[in-house]
Amino acid sequence: MISTTIDQEIKKAMLAKDQAQLRGLRAIKAALLLAKTEKGSSEEITEEAESKILQKLVKQRRESADIYKQQGREDLSVIEEEEIEVISRFMPKQLEQAEIESIIAQIIKDSGAASVKEMGKVIGLANKELAGKADGKLIAEIVKAQLA
Secondary structure: HHHHHHHHHHHHHHHOOOHHHHHHHHHEEEEEEHHOOOOOOOOOOOOOHHHHHHHHHHHHHHHHHHHHHHHHHHHHHHHHHHHHHHHHHOOOOOHHHHHHHHHHHHHHHOOOOOOOHHHHHHHHHHHOOOOOOOOHHHHHHHHHHHOO
8 A cells, every 4th residue: 555655755755854755745645544534435545546646636736836837936836846746656657648549549439429429428438447547637638639
């Protein structure tokens, strides 16, 4: 499980006094603890759930970094980028765009989708199959391009 690795990495970061590393690791630990103690959740978190949590953390930080850049706050944007780097190390390897396109093409073929009207169905299937391996925004863009 990722939580034991995170604990070890936090100790290393504390000893090295690496604040950027520490912020990212603590964010992961907090999100995992929150998911573990959520009402109705089982005791252990699955790898798929961990992956979704990490993706969510990266997405939040990317959005924040973009907002900070728009507002001219490069100092805060850099902090978010550092945390993205740390969190990304624990995520499963992301697929290349060409691989995602071929998987989505197969999903479209299998589901029989022929128009943009069926985009939601295809995105749902693609998100299930590519969970943790690709960004949801990229999946939606590729599905839209292939159905257009």
